[in-house]
Amino acid sequence: MAPAALADRQNAEDQEPLEFTASNLIYFSSVSENTKRFVEKLEMDAARIPVYATEPQLISTAPYVLLIPTYGGERGKRSIMPQIMKFLRHEVNRANLRGVIGAGNTNFGEYYCIAAKRIAEKCNVPVLYTFEIMGTSEDVLNVKEGLETFWTPASQNRQQR
Ligand SMILES: Cc1cc2nc3c(=O)[nH]c(=O)nc-3n(C[C@H](O)[C@H](O)[C@H](O)COP(=O)(O)O)c2cc1C
Secondary structure (H helix, E strand, C coil): CCHHHHHHHHHHHHHCCEEEECCCEEECCCCCCHHHHHHHHHCCCCEECCCCCCCCEEEECCCEEEEEECCCCHHHCCCCCHHHHHHHCCHHHHHCEEEEEEEECHHHHHHCCHHHHHHHHHHCCCEEEEEECCCCHHHHHHHHHHHHHHCCHHHHHHHHC
């Protein structure tokens, strides 16, 4: 994107209304809502990254795990949804990120959950788990228990070392 267009986008985004969340789980789900259905089965407090530009931008105020699907273009290009990119352009949202969980479909082969893997690499945090579509009951249990363990003080201390 040209520098002038980038600056215009930044100015426009700076004017948008904000919504703050202290949730430890932040997710994105498109209109097909597979990921939303998975998150509902976790029965945990969670905040959703807005799907539409008319909704307030989500700002994290506490450490969180990001749970996102991949929507890959050709050969894994543009696999991170623009809404997720926009969310991560906020410095505080990057600073509070502690780990990523990926939703995807193994039919995409080497690009399975590539968005989660790329974000984790870029932001230097671990990929905590990956699952397909809306997950099995085993995935729900693994993520639920995994997150509970992840947020224990002992686990957090280990990660800071
Ligand atoms: C057009 C399209 C492209 C996709 N690309 C990928 C991909 O590259 N890698 C992957 O693991 N899953 C891919 N998926 C699968 C989605 O990540 C999966 O269906 C997910 O559950 C969608 O979540 P949502 O309904 O919450 O948006 C793709 C799905 C669609 C419809």
